[in-house]
Amino acid sequence: MRSMLAVAVLGLFCGFVPGAHAQDAPSADQVQAWVAQLGHEDFAKRAEAEEKLLQAGPAAEAALEKAALSDDIETKQRAGRLLGKLKTEPLLAKMTESAAKAQSLEADFEMKMSMMGMQTGGAGHFKGKGDSSKFIMDMTMQVMGQEMKMNMVNDGTTVWIETTMPGGQGKMVQKMSGEMMKKLGGQQGGSPMDQVQQMRKTYDFTEVSEDKLGERAVYVLKGKIKANAADEAAKRAEEVGGAQAAAMARAQMQGMDSATIYIDKEDLLVRKLNVLDAQGAAVMEMDMKNMKINVELKEDEFKYTPPEGATVMDVEEMLRKAKEGGGAAPAPDGGF
Numbered sequence: 328m329r330s331m332l333a334v335a336v337l338g339l340f341c342g343f344v345p346g347a348h349a350q351d352a353p354s355a356d357q358v359q360a361w362v363a364q365l366g367h368e369d370f371a372k373r374a375e376a377e378e379k380l381l382q383a384g385p386a387a388e389a390a391l392e393k394a395a396l397s398d399d400i401e402t403k404q405r406a407g408r409l410l411g412k413l414k415t416e417p418l419l420a421k422m423t424e425s426a427a428k429a430q431s432l433e434a435d436f437e438m439k440m441s442m443m444g445m446q447t448g449g450a451g452h453f454k455g456k457g458d459s460s461k462f463i464m465d466m467t468m469q470v471m472g473q474e475m476k477m478n479m480v481n482d483g484t485t486v487w488i489e490t491t492m493p494g495g496q497g498k499m500v501q502k503m504s505g506e507m508m509k510k511l512g513g514q515q516g517g518s519p520m521d522q523v524q525q526m527r528k529t530y531d532f533t534e535v536s537e538d539k540l541g542e543r544a545v546y547v548l549k550g551k552i553k554a555n556a557a558d559e560a561a562k563r564a565e566e567v568g569g570a571q572a573a574a575m576a577r578a579q580m581q582g583m584d585s586a587t588i589y590i591d592k593e594d595l596l597v598r599k600l601n602v603l604d605a606q607g608a609a610v611m612e613m614d615m616k617n618m619k620i621n622v623e624l625k626e627d628e629f630k631y632t633p634p635e636g637a638t639v640m641d642v643e644e645m646l647r648k649a650k651e652g653g654g655a656a657p658a659p660d661g662g663f
Contacts, residue, residue, distance in 0.1 A: 352386045353379075361387070362394045366402040373405065380409055381416065388413060411533025415548055418535055418590070423523045425595035430457040434618040436466075440611045441582075445471065454622070455481075460505075461629040480631040481505060487631045500633045503642040510567050526597075529556050530586050537592075540599060544592040550585065557581050569650035583610055594620060 353361075361383070364376035380387045387409070394406035432455055439448040451466025464479040473493040480487045486508045488501040526532070532550035539545065557580035564576035582604050589599035596618065602611040633639050 353383050355390075358383060358387050358390045362390045362402070362406070365394065365405045366397075366399045373401065377405055377409060381412055384413060384416075408531060408533055412531060415532040415535050415550070418546060418548065418595075419523060419527060419532065422590060422595045426523060429596075429620045431455065431622050431624050432457065432618070432620060433622045434615045436613060436615045438611065438613045439609065441609065451477075454624070454628070456624060457621075461624075463628060480629060481508070482629045482631055485631075487633070489631075489633070489637070498634055498637040500637045500639045501642050502639060507567065507643050507646075510563055526550075526586070526588065528559070529553060538589070540589050543598065545598060546590040546592060548588045548590065552580070552583050552585065556583075567650070568646045572646075572649070594618075596620070 358380070361376040361379045364372055365380075367373050367376070380391065391406045391410050391413075394402050395410060397403045397406065433453065435450070435452050437448075437450045440446075447468055447470050449466050449468035451464060453462065453464045455462025455464075460481075461483050462479075462481045464477075466477050466479075468475045468477060475493060476491040478487075478489040480489075484505065486503050486505055490499045490501075491497075492499065530550035530552055532548045534547075534549040536547045537544070538547050557577045560580045561573040561577040565573035583602055584605040585603050587601045587603075588597050590596065591598050598615050598618070600611065600613045601609065604610050
């Protein structure tokens with residue numbers, strides 16, 4: 328559970344998704360053929376048509392507006408969603424371009440989370456390289472009425488998660504490879520570029536507006552979780568922890584329904600995130616403050632040695648045994 332909390336928080340700071348490749352505008356006949364395919368009985372055909380129309384961009388807008396009035400429910404719903412995505416995709420592409428320029432990131436954060444029926448909250452500080460190779464994160468969490476301090480370090484090879492037990496009664500250290508961290512979190516780790524990737528992988532954003540976050544001017548993006556998000560999270564979980572981990576990951580993702588992200592209008596980086604369940608209750612709330620881009624980093628900041636007397640657990644070994652024996656294993660957090 329401790330590693331799940333750390334990974335979930337990390338996901339908000341953390342993969343680069345290139346914008347759509349430039350291509351010739353499709354003909355009107357091509358657009359009409361794709362629109363007609365939105366109501367196809369084959370799911371793969373419907374998904375293919377959506378992707379083609381999204382790539383077509385403004386050239387498909389007029390046809391989609393007509394399709395959004397269709398008597399066919401499938402066509403109507405997909406056309407409406409695509410019209411919304413045509414408005415949000417340009418902003419997501421600009422976010423990618425802006426994040427790619429960040430060589431490093433530093434920020435304070437505050438969060439609240441509901442994970443598998445447990446309410447948690449806390450605050451901390453994050454600092455990391457823009458290429459996702461190294462990062463440090465310190466946070467203090469409130470778990471079941473007890474304060475728990477966690478320090479997380481990626482030294483470029485190994486990810487260390489140090490937890491100070493409630494009441495200061497000893498320390499426990501979990502370790503895993505950077506590759507395993509990618510599998511557990513479904514993201515690269517440590518880079519502001521990863522925010523765009525993770526959001527695009529998990530949600531279909533169809534609404535964009537402008538607002539204020541305190542004194543900061545922001546864009547507000549709203550979206551619904553993708554239909555395959557739970558399947559993708561379960562697949563990653565099963566690879567590292569077996570069937571039981573997959574079931575836990577699926578249940579966690581199925582508890583999510585919609586997300587709202589607040590993007591700074593100047594640097595186009597995420598400043599706030601809200602995730603809700605189908606009933607409108609908060610699953611996660613995260614605020615990022617005092618954000619600094621391209622800060623100076625020193626290599627010794629990312630060095631870590633377990634404190635003397637601490638219990639050290641190898642997460643990868645634990646997951647391997649759980650998978651082989653069919654026992655319980657920490658489920659990856661696929662949503663953030």
